[in-house]
Amino acid sequence: MAHSEPHRYCPYCGGPLEPRTLKPGEPPRLVCTVCNRADYLDPKLVACTILRVDDERIVLLRRSIPPQTGKWVMPGGYVDRGETVEQAALREALEECRLEVRLRGLLGVYSYPGYTEVVVVYTADRIAGELEAGDESDAFQLVHPEEIPWPDLAFQSTRDALTDYCEREGISRQNSEGARGEERPGSFPDRVRMTRHPSKDPAQGASAHGVEPTEHRRSDRE
Numbered sequence: 091m092a093h094s095e096p097h098r099y100c101p102y103c104g105g106p107l108e109p110r111t112l113k114p115g116e117p118p119r120l121v122c123t124v125c126n127r128a129d130y131l132d133p134k135l136v137a138c139t140i141l142r143v144d145d146e147r148i149v150l151l152r153r154s155i156p157p158q159t160g161k162w163v164m165p166g167g168y169v170d171r172g173e174t175v176e177q178a179a180l181r182e183a184l185e186e187c188r189l190e191v192r193l194r195g196l197l198g199v200y201s202y203p204g205y206t207e208v209v210v211v212y213t214a215d216r217i218a219g220e221l222e223a224g225d226e227s228d229a230f231q232l233v234h235p236e237e238i239p240w241p242d243l244a245f246q247s248t249r250d251a252l253t254d255y256c257e258r259e260g261i262s263r264q265n266s267e268g269a270r271g272e273e274r275p276g277s278f279p280d281r282v283r284m285t286r287h288p289s290k291d292p293a294q295g296a297s298a299h300g301v302e303p304t305e306h307r308r309s310d311r312e
């Protein structure tokens with residue numbers, strides 16, 4: 091999982107950190123025992139697109155790196171410091187699908203108690219490029235909303251954003267699931283395209299989308 095581990099040492103002076111309550115009612119902060127500066131654990135911002143390529147079909151990418159390897163996500167990734175969220179969404183679409191896209195609008199912002207990532211999801215359209223699975227994925231598929239493989243989506247934010255998208259497009263999740271064919275790993279439908287460029291760097295296995303879609307939530311954090 092992509093939760094960045096809390097620092098053990100002060101990023102300013104290298105002194106050991108210890109949890110201290112700075113303000114009543116707020117969670118304890120990691121404070122340096124040498125220089126007394128607090129090391130605030132900020133959320134991680136993620137920008138994603140529900141990307142329409144032609145007619146009504148949207149892009150799903152199959153993750154080739156942990157966590158949730160083999161599961162499907164929409165294009166997206168971490169926002170760099172100093173970058174706008176919109177720029178990050180455009181950049182990630184280019185890196186992950188080789189597509190130049192235009193953002194249509196904000197779909198939603200997804201965050202979950204106890205989790206590091208805050209996921210901002212836009213709707214977008216292709217303006218140029220040929221779809222290809224790029225960084226961090228080994229296959230793509232173009233699906234109509236009715237064909238979304240709900241049980242095989244990677245993260246809770248993926249499910250929640252696609253659910254909102256379907257609602258907005260007037261397609262109920264019920265219909266979507268009912269219309270879904272039997273698609274299990276190993277027998278991919280025709281629309282799944284394998285990429286010629288599997289991810290080269292499995293070490294960079296950060297999860298940019300956060301929460302896994304399983305019902306159980308991790309309880310071993312912080």
Ligand SMILES: [Zn+2]
Nearest residue numbers: 100103122125
């Ligand atoms: Zn310090």
